[in-house]
Amino acid sequence: MYIGRFAPSPTGPLHAGSLVAALASWLDARAHGGRWLVRIEDVDTPRCVPGADQFILSQLAACGLMPDEAPVWQSQRTTHYRAALDRLVASGHAYPCACSRKDIEAAQAARGTLRQRGAELPYPGTCRPEHGGLNGRAPRAWRLHTGNFSFNDAPAHSLSAESATNSIANVTPLRWHDRRLGTQHQHVEQAVGDFVLLRADGLWAYQLAVVVDDALQGITHVVRGEDLADNTPRQILLQRALAVPTPRYLHTPLVLAKDGQKLSKQNGAQALDVSQPLVALTHAAQTLGLSAPPAGTVGLALAAWRDEWARRWAAGSG
Numbered sequence: 001m002y003i004g005r006f007a008p009s010p011t012g013p014l015h016a017g018s019l020v021a022a023l024a025s026w027l028d029a030r031a032h033g034g035r036w037l038v039r040i041e042d043v044d045t046p047r048c049v050p051g052a053d054q055f056i057l058s059q060l061a062a063c064g065l066m067p068d069e070a071p072v073w074q075s076q077r078t079t080h081y082r083a084a085l086d087r088l089v090a091s092g093h094a095y096p097c098a099c100s101r102k103d104i105e106a107a108q109a110a111r112g113t114l115r116q117r118g119a120e121l122p123y124p125g126t127c128r129p130e131h132g133g134l135n136g137r138a139p140r141a142w143r144l145h146t147g148n149f150s151f152n153d154a155p156a157h158s159l160s161a162e163s164a165t166n167s168i169a170n171v172t173p174l175r176w177h178d179r180r181l182g183t184q185h186q187h188v189e190q191a192v193g194d195f196v197l198l199r200a201d202g203l204w205a206y207q208l209a210v211v212v213d214d215a216l217q218g219i220t221h222v223v224r225g226e227d228l229a230d231n232t233p234r235q236i237l238l239q240r241a242l243a244v245p246t247p248r249y250l251h252t253p254l255v256l257a258k259d260g261q262k263l264s265k266q267n268g269a270q271a272l273d274v275s276q277p278l279v280a281l282t283h284a285a286q287t288l289g290l291s292a293p294p295a296g297t298v299g300l301a302l303a304a305w306r307d308e309w310a311r312r313w314a315a316g317s318g
């Protein structure tokens with residue numbers, strides 16, 4: 001059974017770029033005869049805008065993109081994230097970390113690595129248990145030990161500590177397949193290092209929340225924007241640590257802003273105008289390589305066009 005999802009962060013209204021991901025995930029679910037869920041990813045509360053969640057749902061509804069189940073809000077699911085972290089700690093996959101950003105920069109500078117502009121430094125593993133742990137310092141965040149995780153293939157929804165063994169495996173570079181981008185790889189331990197699961201400010205990290213929810217909701221196919229592709233190897237490591245299945249991934253083309261950058265709320269993307277939903281959907285469909293309604297058919301019912309695009313999507317995608 002195919003289960004897909006669209007997982008917007010309510011940091012503002014949908015824009016043209018986010019509609020591409022929403023439409024692609026909807027079309028893929030329809031093309032596979034599957035279910036399509038919407039999950040509001042509001043764990044990063046300082047970035048969330050009050051009311052943006054309802055506004056996004058109304059924009060989707062105006063475009064006729066209705067979820068097959070009631071949407072869920074990540075802010076109401078923190079007990080699941082806590083349970084998953086407890087299991088990761090019990091199985092030796094997660095550990096507490098006392099380092100501040102300054103400590104990480106200092107440790108990396110001592111190794112001759114300087115921070116590139118705009119890039120995060122990989123965590124150097126200072127607080128790893130095998131390096132002495134916290135050394136009496138107070139824990140700030142919790143991290144995944146990227147050099148130490150399980151490869152058990154457990155059934156869906158299994159987040160049990162028992163199924164996560166503590167095997168040490170040299171897993172690098174991690175290879176994964178994207179349905180559009182093809183084979184991808186990343187040496188997670190070198191590229192990002194032990195990444196954060198529970199932040200120093202007490203907020204759950206996106207990586208943990210998304211993996212736990214995809215597993216608990218039985219998501220079989222993730223379809224989302226290409227800007228998220230480089231999160232995938234981290235999410236696959238977490239899935240292995242939690243012994244949950246890895247969904248299939250498809251990362252969709254990005255809509256570029258005038259400056260050639262990815263269109264985002266940060267660079268002033270306009271809220272999606274859904275007063276003419278077929279126009280908005282046609283732009284999104286064109287980004288996905290689906291042709292526009294022929295001239296003269298603009299009056300055709302929205303639902304007819306969506307179904308036609310779903311047929312074309314099914315014909316063109318595996």
Ligand code: GLU
Pocket residue numbers: 006007008009041210223224228
């Ligand atoms: N909430 C994320 C975003 O809006 C998307 C997460 C995902 O699809 O995995 O960027």
